[in-house]
Amino acid sequence: MKKTKKTMIVVAVCVAMIGLASAAMAGEVKLILATGGTAGTYYPYGGAMSKIWNSKIPGMNVTAQATGASVENVRLMNKDEVELALVQSDTIDFAFNAKEAFKEPLEKMAVVAVLYPELVHIVVRGDLDIKSFSGLRGKKIGVGAPGSGTEANFRQLMDVHRMSKDDVNTQYLSFAESADQFKDKRIDAFMVTGGVPTAAIMDVATQRDIKIL
Template identity: 40%
Template sequence: MKNKKFLLTTILMLALSMFLAACGGGNEEGGTDTDEKEKTDDAPKFMSILTGGTGGTYFPLGGAFANIVSDATGIDTNAETTGASAENMQSLKDGKGEIAFTQTDIASYATEGKLMFEGNAVENIQAIGTLYPETIQIVTTEKSGITSVEDLKGKKVSIGAPGSGTAANAEQILEIHGITLEDIQKQDLSFDESVNGIKDGNIDAAFVTAGTPTGAVEELSATETVVIVPVEAAKAEELIAKYPYYTKDEVPSGTYKLASAVPTVAVQAMLVVSSDLSEQVVYDITKSIFENLDQVTHAKAEQISADKALNGVGIDVHPGAQKYFDEQGITAE
């Protein structure tokens, strides 16, 4: 009888031990197999990186980033052509993408509900980080005779795709020079359409906000003598005083066969994500991009660095991206 009671007691204690072990965790740090499974399960199976037109800088960079993220995370990621910054913010709000390129000024407008986002604030975006200067290039050709911003009055000028960041930049730069959109024959064209319009003689000049060199403008320089209209220092300072997200910049000599550097202004390109993405997923995205820039062949990759990614962000950083920067000891300057 005693042996039977002892055996029964032993079985009960063994069963209790197994139960407690199952509940108590599978590793020394208190994590569990269930926790690890949940981290995996909250990752999407597919992600879209919203870029811009094929003639700009966002699209080729987006393609390279998509390949890097796919390889590093196992999440099928691709780059989509779009109308760029403002459209990308709206698309993230509508759940039509997970990652997007945008200008820092446009991201601020979106989260604050200003300008083109008035009454339509975007509340579900957070930053990964800034990437490189987005140079405002006022593009024309030697035969147009245009050499100053003031010369744009009365001319056919493309200010970029409707609702784009370029359109906002164009209006603000014209404003600083005492010009309104009514003073020009405004055209709302993408970069590729703008360049083709200049080639065909249908427009006189175009605003292009993109990293230099910009593919569409390089194509133009193959057949025409390209002129970049300067934004002189005094006007640049006036612009920055009113709109602090601008910085002074220049288009370097040799770009588009230019004989000398041309002064202008810039905003910054940045990557943003849907705030619905988990901390782990965004950490993996951030880490994969900034630690594999050697796989990006576009010239702009040389200007992208994790060390500078928190400078000028202007909106909240996603906790996953912040975790990566904290690990690297990176802070905003």
């Protein structure tokens, strides 16, 4: 797919005060960076960022935490359970404006930086005659975890192509779960909104013939 999004690093509004208090009391700043699932891009990317911060900034101790990715990360931040998060750009808009998975505005955060573009990948079995999004009608598709940014993007694409939920057999699976079921031919396709490369896609490509729409 040609649809492109951005991954941003988001910081809790109160992070500066937390950092100063920690430094004053213990001589060390301890922060949690919410990332994503281990089969996506956020987790290894966040781990690499944490290592750089910890090695280059005296007294810095950042821990990369595996999560359900963007939507969960926003909620964790607004509950003061993490101080830093990797979040898909449109998920931030959804959170601030109470759209999609968010029933009320969540505003206890600020964007620090735009990190890299994300692509909407739709991976299909190579032995199936699927050449476009509309070709997914009647197929079993992994659409991301419930309430995830990927799942929201899938519903947006359904609207664009004038398709309803009855047109496809949706499976609410994480990237890792989608990869496992795809390899076992229990689903026909799966969707990933993520950077390049993405572990789940690399995993299935080594074992199955695939196409990316």
